[in-house]
Amino acid sequence: MGTYKRIKGTKDIFGDEIDYWNYVEDTAKDLFHRYGFMEIRTPIMEEEELFSRGIGQDTDIVQKEMYTFEDKKGRLITLRPEGTAPVARAYIENSLINLGSPQKFFYIGPMFRYEKPQSGRYREFYQIGAEIFGTDHPLADAELIVLVFDYLTTLKLNNFKIKINSIGTPKSRENYKKALKVYYEPLIPNLCEDCKRRFNTNILRLLDCKIDIETAKKAPSILDYLDEESRNDFESLKKYLEIFEIPYEIDSRIVRGLDYYSKTAFEVIHKDLGEQTVIVGGGRYDNLVEQLGGPKTPAVGFALGIERIIEALKKEEVKIKKRALIDVYIAFQGERGQIEGIKLSKELRKKGIKTFLNISQRNLSGQFRHADRLNARFTLVLGEDEISNDIVTIRDMESGEQTQVERSWVTEIILEKLNE
Ligand code: HAM
Numbered sequence: 001m002g003t004y005k006r007i008k009g010t011k012d013i014f015g016d017e018i019d020y021w022n023y024v025e026d027t028a029k030d031l032f033h034r035y036g037f038m039e040i041r042t043p044i045m046e047e048e049e050l051f052s053r054g055i056g057q058d059t060d061i062v063q064k065e066m067y068t069f070e071d072k073k074g075r076l077i078t079l080r081p082e083g084t085a086p087v088a089r090a091y092i093e094n095s096l097i098n099l100g101s102p103q104k105f106f107y108i109g110p111m112f113r114y115e116k117p118q119s120g121r122y123r124e125f126y127q128i129g130a131e132i133f134g135t136d137h138p139l140a141d142a143e144l145i146v147l148v149f150d151y152l153t154t155l156k157l158n159n160f161k162i163k164i165n166s167i168g169t170p171k172s173r174e175n176y177k178k179a180l181k182v183y184y185e186p187l188i189p190n191l192c193e194d195c196k197r198r199f200n201t202n203i204l205r206l207l208d209c210k211i212d213i214e215t216a217k218k219a220p221s222i223l224d225y226l227d228e229e230s231r232n233d234f235e236s237l238k239k240y241l242e243i244f245e246i247p248y249e250i251d252s253r254i255v256r257g258l259d260y261y262s263k264t265a266f267e268v269i270h271k272d273l274g275e276q277t278v279i280v281g282g283g284r285y286d287n288l289v290e291q292l293g294g295p296k297t298p299a300v301g302f303a304l305g306i307e308r309i310i311e312a313l314k315k316e317e318v319k320i321k322k323r324a325l326i327d328v329y330i331a332f333q334g335e336r337g338q339i340e341g342i343k344l345s346k347e348l349r350k351k352g353i354k355t356f357l358n359i360s361q362r363n364l365s366g367q368f369r370h371a372d373r374l375n376a377r378f379t380l381v382l383g384e385d386e387i388s389n390d391i392v393t394i395r396d397m398e399s400g401e402q403t404q405v406e407r408s409w410v411t412e413i414i415l416e417k418l419n420e
Helices: 018-032 050-054 060-065 084-093 138-155 171-192 193-201 203-206 213-217 226-245 306-315 335-350 364-373 385-391 407-419
Strands: 045-047 067-070 078-081 104-110 124-133 159-164 266-270 273-285 299-305 330-331 355-357 380-381 391-396 402-406
Touching: 018 104, 018 138, 018 306, 045 050, 045 084, 050 060, 050 078, 050 084, 067 104, 067 391, 078 193, 078 380, 084 104, 084 124, 104 193, 104 266, 124 138, 124 335, 138 159, 138 266, 138 273, 159 226, 171 193, 171 203, 193 203, 203 213, 203 380, 213 380, 226 266, 266 299, 273 306, 299 306, 330 364, 335 355, 335 380, 335 385, 335 407, 364 380, 380 385, 380 407, 385 391, 391 407
Parallel strands: 330 355, 330 380
Antiparallel strands: 045 078, 067 078, 104 124, 124 299, 159 266, 266 273, 273 299, 380 391, 391 402
C-alpha cells in the first residue's frame, strides 16, 4: 500500500508553526473585540449561486477557482472561496438587521480557491475578516483601516504599506470603463493573454495586471471619474485617517478582484513580500446585501490572509512567545507508583500546571528520555523508593539537578519553581 499525501496547495500546521498561528489569531480576537466586533462562524460550504451572484460571474474566482461539486441530491455546493458573501447571507437569513444598525462581525477560518500554488498562495488558506453592515458613513471605512493598522502594529509588523482608493459607485464606474476602453483599445495586440480576455469581460482588472504594469500606470485614473458622492466620501475617509494618524498612500490602480465593491477599496502590501503580494484587502460593498435578496444595506469590510501575515512576521524576525509545552512529566514505576502518579497529575492540572503523565509501558530511563524529547521543564519521579518513603524526586531537566521533597509539598514547590 502506498502512503497518502496532503492535497496540493494545502498544508499541515504543527510544532513551532502553531505558535505563529495562535499569536496571529489570539491577537486578532482580542483586538477585534476591543473595536466592538462580534465573532460569527458560517459553514464552510454554501450554495454555488451565493458566490457566482455575490462575487460576480466574470471574476477569476467564479470563472476558474471555485471548488464546486454536486451533492447526492444534485445540488451545486461550493467550498467558500471567501467570507463576505457567506456573512452577508447569514445577516439576511437570520434577520440580523433587527438587532440594530450598524453591526460589526469578524470571522476566522479556512477558504478554498483553486489557484496555482506558489509562495504565499494556497488552495486552502485562512482568512481573518471583519464586516460592518448598515452604515454608509465613511467613518466606518476609516475605522476598519484603523483596525488593520492597529492589528499589524500590535503584531509588531513595521514594513507594511496601506493603500487606499475609491472605485466610485457602479454608475460612475461606467464612464470610467468607457475611458479605459478608449485607452486600451489600440494597445490590445501588445497585452498579455489575461488582459486580452479581460478587455472584454472585466476591463478594470487590467489595472492590476502583474505583467503589463507600465501600461496600467499610464492609464486614466479612476479618481478623475468619481461622482460627487464618492468624491466627498473619499475626502472624508482621508480626513478621518489623518485624525486617527494612520499613514496611507493613494493608489488609483487598486480595483480588487471581486465585483461587489463600490467607493472605498484598500489593500495592504508588505515590503519584504513584494508589491504584488497583498496581505490585507477590503472595501465598501453597498449593493451586495440587496443583490443577495436582502434589504438595502450599505456595508464595508476587509480580510487578511493568515499565511501571508505569518510570512511577514518571519521576514521581519518578530519573536513569537513559545507556549511552554510541558511543565511537568510524571514518571513512575510499579502499580503503586502509577496510582500515585494519577493522583498527582490531577492535583497539578487543577493548579494550571501543564502535566504529561506517563501513559506507556516504558521503564524509568525510557520515561526520562521521553520527557527530554518533549522538552518538559521538570520530571517528577515516583519510583519504588519514593513510594515507600512518601517522597517525590524532582529532576530539573535543564540543569539535571535532582531534589527530593515530601509528597504532600510537591505541588506547592513546583508552582514556586515555575514562577522563579
Ligand atoms: P481577497 O482580496 O480576495 O478579498 O482576499 C483577502 C486576503 O486573503 C488577501 O489579501 C490574501 O492575504 C488572502 N488570500 C487570498 N487568496 C489567497 C490564497 N490563494 N492563498 C493565501 N492567501 C490568500 C476577499 O476575500 C474579500 N472577502 C475581503 C473583504 C471582506 N472585502 C470586504 N469584506
